[in-house]
Amino acid sequence: MAKGEFLTIIGPNGAGKTTLLKILSTLMKLSAGEGKVVGFSLKQEEENLRRKIGMLSHYTFLYQNLTAYENLKFYGSLYDVKNIEREIKRVIQEVDLENRLHDTVRTFSRGMKQRVSIARCIIHNPLLLLLDEPYTGLDRWSGKRFTNILKRFHQEGKTIIMTTHNLSSSLELSDRIVILSSGKIVYEQREVAKIELKELERLYP
Amino acid sequence: MWLIIRKDLTLELRTKEILSSMFIFTLLVMVIFNFSFQGEKTDIKRLSSGILWVAFTFAGVLGLSRSFIFEKNEHCLDGLLLSPIDRGSIYLGKMLANLIFMLIVEAIIFPVFAVFFDFDILYLIPQLIPIFFLSTLGFAAVGTLLSAISVNTRTREIMLPLLLFPVMVPVIISAVRSTANILKGGPFAETVSWLKLLIAFDAIFLVISFLSFDFVMEE
Numbered sequence: 001m002a003k004g005e006f007l008t009i010i011g012p013n014g015a016g017k018t019t020l021l022k023i024l025s026t027l028m029k030l031s032a033g034e035g036k037v038v039g040f041s042l043k044q045e046e047e048n049l050r051r052k053i054g055m056l057s058h059y060t061f062l063y064q065n066l067t068a069y070e071n072l073k074f075y076g077s078l079y080d081v082k083n084i085e086r087e088i089k090r091v092i093q094e095v096d097l098e099n100r101l102h103d104t105v106r107t108f109s110r111g112m113k114q115r116v117s118i119a120r121c122i123i124h125n126p127l128l129l130l131l132d133e134p135y136t137g138l139d140r141w142s143g144k145r146f147t148n149i150l151k152r153f154h155q156e157g158k159t160i161i162m163t164t165h166n167l168s169s170s171l172e173l174s175d176r177i178v179i180l181s182s183g184k185i186v187y188e189q190r191e192v193a194k195i196e197l198k199e200l201e202r203l204y205p
Numbered sequence: 206m207w208l209i210i211r212k213d214l215t216l217e218l219r220t221k222e223i224l225s226s227m228f229i230f231t232l233l234v235m236v237i238f239n240f241s242f243q244g245e246k247t248d249i250k251r252l253s254s255g256i257l258w259v260a261f262t263f264a265g266v267l268g269l270s271r272s273f274i275f276e277k278n279e280h281c282l283d284g285l286l287l288s289p290i291d292r293g294s295i296y297l298g299k300m301l302a303n304l305i306f307m308l309i310v311e312a313i314i315f316p317v318f319a320v321f322f323d324f325d326i327l328y329l330i331p332q333l334i335p336i337f338f339l340s341t342l343g344f345a346a347v348g349t350l351l352s353a354i355s356v357n358t359r360t361r362e363i364m365l366p367l368l369l370f371p372v373m374v375p376v377i378i379s380a381v382r383s384t385a386n387i388l389k390g391g392p393f394a395e396t397v398s399w400l401k402l403l404i405a406f407d408a409i410f411l412v413i414s415f416l417s418f419d420f421v422m423e424e
């Protein structure tokens with residue numbers, strides 16, 4: 001992948017999308033072969049690699065009985081973020097939740113939790129964002145808001161890999177779209193601007 | 206490690222889920238046994254050490270199983286594993302937090318036990334502290350690892366005690382026998398061999414659990 005590229009991976013359940021992201025994020029180990037992510041070896045340099053990536057899935061990884069501030073401070077401290085108060089302020093502004101910073105996550109809607117989760121995954125300024133079906137459980141309005149946040153990150157130059165079943169967001173956000181099936185790439189389109197939603201729906205019904 | 210301990214303590218202060226369930230359980234055990242043996246002072250004094258460690262052991266299992274439930278919800282454990290901290294630090298943080306919770310319950314319940322079973326504990330406490338600490342440390346060391354294994358199973362409430370109790374036999378026997386010796390006013394020297402066993406157990410299983418945690422967490 002090129003730096004700053006937005007790659008979307010589409011595929012049916014069981015295609016291997018989540019497995020791929022888990023391997024790239026070191027949540028799962030490679031059973032064979034070797035790989036490098038943002039310049040670090042998947043097998044030998046796991047801790048260094050984890051410093052440079054942020055992952056978001058349909059699970060938020062947030063402690064429900066802590067406030068948004070406490071969650072961000074905890075995760076920021078795990079990543080040894082300098083000037084953490086300033087960084088918390090920055091990321092919470094990115095996701096438009098300043099007025100809820102000191103409320104417990106348990107009181108948040110699904111869309112708000114997902115926004116705090118994205119704040120969590122960017123607090124340490126990762127080079128690569130891994131998004132595993134991030135639109136799961138979001139209503140149309142929250143999904144639109146989420147898409148706008150991702151567009152901003154893309155414009156800032158972040159490299160992003162997203163797996164999703166949301167075809168319209170894929171077209172709106174991506175530089176490249178790949179369809180995965182049974183662990184293999186069965187379709188790849190680098191000129192996303194040239195394809196329409198109908199064609200994508202035909203390829204991935 | 207300290208971040209994880211602080212996080213767990215903050216969560217527990219806010220929810221009081223772990224401490225309240227452990228405390229209520231141990232109190233219930235004390236009350237039931239007290240009423241069961243009421244009037245039979247000789248018998249109850251002989252059995253008191255066993256009663257105490259039954260309460261602590263089962264309360265400890267309750268506490269251990271709940272500690273990883275926090276992490277299981279919303280896959281927070283994955284959030285920890287995605288961070289650049291050493292996996293062993295995650296284990297140590299959870300283990301020390303579990304140890305603190307168990308020691309808090311023991312510190313509160315032991316005076317209640319002394320009142321129910323008519324022990325004069327003031328002069329006994331300095332001799333009991335190393336027994337309580339070393340036994341609870343061994344329990345937390347092994348229990349934290351096995352709790353991390355069992356939390357992903359469907360029958361986690363049964364799986365944890367099934368895995369834990371066979372391994373904990375040396376700790377439980379040492380704890381019961383050494384506590385019984387102290388409570389009956391026996392010489393501390395008779396307790397030393399049990400303490401040595403506890404120290405050896407704690408050292409071995411702390412190292413094994415610390416080194417194994419990474420493999421246990423591997424998907």
